[in-house]
Amino acid sequence: MAVNGLRAVNSKAIVIMVVVLVMTQRSVQLRSNHPLHGVVDRVNENGGPYIGLVMAYPTEEAALQSSSLFLPSSDVPSVDLSGRRFNIGTIKGVAVIYVMTGEQTLNAGIVVQILLDVFNIEGIVHYGTAGSTNDSLSLGDVSVPNYVAFTGSWKWKEFQSMKGELPELQFGSYNFPSRGDNLLAKVEFTPQQLYSTGQPMQEVFWLPIEPNWFSVAMLLSDINLQRCINNTYCLPETPKVVYGLKGSTADIFLDNAAYREFLFKEFNISTVDEESSAVIMASLTNGVPCIVFRGISDLAGAGKRVKAMSLSSLAAVNALSVAVEFISLIGKVNPIQFH
Numbered sequence: 001m002a003v004n005g006l007r008a009v010n011s012k013a014i015v016i017m018v019v020v021l022v023m024t025q026r027s028v029q030l031r032s033n034h035p036l037h038g039v040v041d042r043v044n045e046n047g048g049p050y051i052g053l054v055m056a057y058p059t060e061e062a063a064l065q066s067s068s069l070f071l072p073s074s075d076v077p078s079v080d081l082s083g084r085r086f087n088i089g090t091i092k093g094v095a096v097i098y099v100m101t102g103e104q105t106l107n108a109g110i111v112v113q114i115l116l117d118v119f120n121i122e123g124i125v126h127y128g129t130a131g132s133t134n135d136s137l138s139l140g141d142v143s144v145p146n147y148v149a150f151t152g153s154w155k156w157k158e159f160q161s162m163k164g165e166l167p168e169l170q171f172g173s174y175n176f177p178s179r180g181d182n183l184l185a186k187v188e189f190t191p192q193q194l195y196s197t198g199q200p201m202q203e204v205f206w207l208p209i210e211p212n213w214f215s216v217a218m219l220l221s222d223i224n225l226q227r228c229i230n231n232t233y234c235l236p237e238t239p240k241v242v243y244g245l246k247g248s249t250a251d252i253f254l255d256n257a258a259y260r261e262f263l264f265k266e267f268n269i270s271t272v273d274e275e276s277s278a279v280i281m282a283s284l285t286n287g288v289p290c291i292v293f294r295g296i297s298d299l300a301g302a303g304k305r306v307k308a309m310s311l312s313s314l315a316a317v318n319a320l321s322v323a324v325e326f327i328s329l330i331g332k333v334n335p336i337q338f339h
């Protein structure tokens with residue numbers, strides 16, 4: 001980390017400290033007759049506050065496990081709740097609880113809520129893999145979005161209905177070999193209902209990443225990312241960290257060139273995944289900062305030649321590398337967090 005980089009962070013530390021002071025007022029514990037009540041109290045009293053580190057599926061968790069960067073607590077190394085294992089320890093000296101949520105939005109949302117309800121968590125770091133819908137992103141690159149939309153919420157409209165106010169996907173435009181009418185008509189993309197502490201319900205399409213955390217993450221652009229899968233196969237270019245693109249989430253694995261292009265052209269969306277928006281929404285609901293790191297593992301249906309090759313493992317390792325440096329940095333800029 002460059003010296004002037006750290007200086008830039010210091011000026012932001014005050015803002016972050018204010019955010020943290022507000023957050024630490026939340027009460028954290030399991031109900032008093034829960035069998036793990038005492039264990040959870042010990043985790044919160046002895047080690048926290050923690051960064052919550054969240055990933056969705058085994059390849060992403062394996063990236064962390066094989067890195068040996070996570071050092072489990074010798075007191076309580078893990079707590080099992082609701083079928084998930086909450087792992088307690090440190091990464092580069094920063095107190096972390098990591099958990100694999102399971103795939104798609106409901107799993108991700110449930111687990112972030114449990115993490116925030118039960119443990120003393122001051123922010124959520126989320127990493128994983130994604131498909132690219134932007135031709136300028138390459139396999140292995142890590143996207144740090146500043147906005148993520150949930151694109152799986154639609155109003156499915158009547159055949160030959162009027163144009164709505166929100167963006168629409170008209171199926172007839174994709175008839176093959178030539179466009180025309182289609183009885184499936186069209187879908188209109190609808191925003192999500194965001195409930196959060198002390199605020200009326202808001203309808204939001206673009207969920208924002210916490211700006212202070214995003215600024216801290218911007219300091220990590222010259223991080224070394226992995227380029228080779230093995231001794232014989234390397235990507236044509238060294239992967240890079242890319243900031244401020246728009247991400248998207250749906251309970252859909254996207255492997256279709258036409259819809260990929262629609263998302264990019266209609267919304268300027270650069271990545272597709274199945275959890276990020278849920279992790280951000282759960283964080284926003286609880287007033288806790290959140291940041292997302294997604295490594296490009298596939299092209300979401302584009303590019304016939306590379307299509308067959310998924311680089312999930314390399315993409316997960318690269319996303320983790322950025323997430324780990326972020327955790328280390330956020331631990332340094334905020335001295336009152338980790339005493």
Ligand SMILES: *[C@@H]1O[C@H](CO)[C@@H](O)[C@H](O)[C@H]1NC(C)=O
Nearest residue numbers: 229230231232233234309310
């Ligand atoms: C290296 O990875 C490539 C791409 O997945 C694969 O085709 C090749 O067999 C691998 N080589 C070795 C030595 O494992």
Ligand SMILES: *[C@@H]1O[C@H](CO)[C@@H](O)[C@H](O)[C@H]1NC(C)=O
Nearest residue numbers: 167246264265266267268269
């Ligand atoms: C997409 O990006 C282009 C160029 O940055 C901009 O002109 C356009 O308004 C954006 N479209 C949407 C839907 O955000």
Ligand SMILES: *[C@@H]1O[C@H](CO)[C@@H](O)[C@H](O)[C@H]1NC(C)=O
Nearest residue numbers: 134136137242245246268270
């Ligand atoms: C696509 O990715 C490139 C490279 O990161 C970026 O410069 C460009 O703004 C992105 N396009 C859109 C519409 O976001």
